[in-house]
Amino acid sequence: MNVRNTDHLANLSPFELKDELIKLAGSTSNRLMLNAGRGNPNFLATVPRHGFWQLGLYAMTESERSFSYLAEGVGGFPRRDGIEERFNLFARSHHDVPGVKFLSSAVSFVRDQLGLDAGDFLYEMCQGILACSYPVPDRMLSLSEKIVKQYIRREMIGAHPFSGDFDLYAVEGGTAAMTYLFNSMKINHLLKAGDVIALGKPIFTPYIEIPELSEFGLVELSIDADPASGWQYTNAELDKLRDPKVKAFFLVNPSNPPSVKVSDESLQYLASIVKERPDLIILTDDVYGTFADNFVSLFALCPHNTLLVYSYSKYFGATGWRLGVIAAHKSNLFDEKIAQLGKAQKDELNTRYSSITTTPEQLPFIDRIVADSRTVALNHTAGLSTPQQVQMVLFSLFSLMDTAENYKAAMKRLIRGRKAALYRGMGAAPEAADENVVDYYTLLDVEQMSREVGPEFVKWLLATIKPHELLFRLAEDAGVVLLPGKGFGTVHPSGRVSLANLNEQDYVKIGQCVRTLRDEYLERYRALDNKGNKSGKGKGSSDTGTSTKAR
Incomplete structure (x- = not known):
């Protein structure tokens, strides 16, 4: 494949583009392919x-x-x-x-x-x-729900004040949770075609792609995290949520791919907005929260408005198990909104759910999600398979009994050591310590990586490279596979590096490959400068240029 002719691939999802990169990276025999694209961890809880x-x-x-x-x-x-x-x-x-x-x-x-x-x-x-x-109750086995609820309380709520109780629905991982939630929100008239939903970006790409599908037809509004502010949402961006036209706010926290948790200050600011917008629907996907220090979910601050999605896949190395939960407070906005629907819509929904209950108007939204997941008529066979629920319980108990959090400390050491190795390979200074950075992924941003060379080089590079060219060059020349940050909603060309799925020395090699490629473009830029074909001049040698602040 000609790496300079990749424009036709620009609309592919990062996870589909990954397959093209893997083909290219594996095209050279007797070469080790380093796939740091997908976030499947190479560690697991034994x-x-x-x-x-x-x-x-x-x-x-x-x-x-x-x-x-x-x-x-x-x-x-x-x-x-x-x-x-x-x-x-x-x-x-x-x-x-x-x-x-x-x-x-x-x-x-x-x-x-x-x-x-x-x-x-x-x-x-x-x-x-x-x-x-069969799974009975279908939403989740009785004692299993109580045990997993304790795990969710500890990891997602912690010491934060929390009143009342919440329900859990055990699902086939976070992906099933997303599918079920989008579907049931539409069916129950919580979101309809043409509604504006805000997405906290960068974000896991399906949250960008699903709303655009014809069956949903939602209008997306970006709430952009600022890389210059440590990938936090500024108050100005969050203020977009004050607009009553915005019906919902979806976010991944910690973010994917910057892997940065929302700061305490921003969480409090969000909570203040929700007080002014009690009708705002919130969906928070907190799969990476267990890798963070002192994590508190938005679900803890705004339980009435928030649906929580959590998956066991990353923390326990259990992507193949397909284990996740949806959490909803027993007193929630979703049930209130359904109760406020017009008569025609209520009659329609009462007819829909009348085969599973004699009081369909009283059916909580979380139980409607269960029914919708099996097209209502198959509600009696709904529910996550019971062996999956057993493994979920054992994962939860393993964490709850580890009061010293030794397993968590080991996971943090592992991925943070790999990030340090990546920087060593690039010859770059490590980032300044930030309590909000989780490090499950990291972004290598073209602008951030090249800023110290000089703004003219950055401008030239952004104008010169084709879509995904750097990613295809890394795959073809070095067998390194990264995912495009743009597909996750980043502004500048970048590559997402998963710090979970390779060994430490592999990240040193990836860093070296990134440095070599960047220096090649730097030499090309300087050659043009010597010929007088451009204005401005890059500063510093290639060694200076690789002292980057990669994100």
């Missing part, structure tokens, strides 16, 4: 997985207690009576097996710290891991 497999073995012994007279491999449902005592015998006889001690501790924690019945917990977990019953 302890709760060991616990999952051992729980499965224990649940099988429970099942085989029934129908044991049949030789054809038939088991039955676990029995609630005596299950705690039988588990204790299992734990003592397998105490040296990885995962069993964790399970034993989890049972104790559930009983002694969460105040739940240990036998009921074991029964729900055994039923769930055997997958022998």
Whole structure:
């Protein structure tokens, strides 16, 4: 592929463009491809997985207690009576097996710290891991919801004052949450074609792409984070939300790809706007919050207006499990808006949900999401698969029991060490410490990377390069795959580097490749200067030029 003829790819989603870059990066034999594009981590939490497999073995012994007279491999449902005592015998006889001690501790924690019945917990977990019953309740298994709710409280709310309670819907990861929410907001007339929704940018690209689809027809308004202010939203940008034409505000916090959490000051400012705009719908996707220091979700400050999406995929290295939740406060704006609909719209919705309840007008929005996810008629078979819910519970308990937050500290060390390695490879000074920077991703912005060389070089480079040219050059010349920042809503050409999916030395190599490519353009610029073909002159040598402030 001619890397200078990439204009026709400009409209592709970054994740589709990635496939073209991978083809190019892998086109040279005997060369290692470094794919820092997609954010799939190469680390995972082992302890709760060991616990999952051992729980499965224990649940099988429970099942085989029934129908044991049949030789054809038939088991039955676990029995609630005596299950705690039988588990204790299992734990003592397998105490040296990885995962069993964790399970034993989890049972104790559930009983002694969460105040739940240990036998009921074991029964729900055994039923769930055997997958022998439909998910009941369909929104989330009863004790599973209580346990995961404690995890969400700790990680998303923390010590922030929070009154009232909230409900959870267990879903197939954050992507399913997005799909279900867009669909149900439309069906329940919370958003309609032509409505203006604000997007906090940069943002995960589907939040940009989905509203533009014909079935939604929403009008997007950008709330742009300022790279010069550490990728924070200025008050002037947030003030756009005061316009009553703006019906909703969607954001990813910490952001994707800058990986910066909204500052405490901006959260408070947002909360003040919501007080003036009590009708403003908020959706916050906080998948990276568990990598941040002292994270507090907007859901904690504005629970009445906010839907929270959280996925277990990144923090626990569980992208293949498809685990996530939608959280809604029990007293919320969404139910209020539905109650305020006109008679014709209410009658339409009451008819829609009448097959699943005799009082459809009282059906909470979060339960409408569940029903809509199965086209209402299949509501009786709705719900996340029970083994998935069991693993979600074990992940949650693993975190809740880790009161010293050793696992969290290890995750932070890992990704921050990789960012430092990237800078070493570029020969660049590390960024100044910022408590809001999470570092799951980082952006290499053309303007930021080249600013110290001189403004004329920046201007020339931005005018010279074609769309995605730098990304294709990195893929073709060095086998390095990055995603385009522009697809996430950034202003200047940039590349998103995932700091989660390669080893530390790989990031040194990526940094070196980026430096080599930038210096090549710098030499071309200086050659033009020597010929008198341009005005202005770049400052500093190539070494000086690579002392960048990459974002």
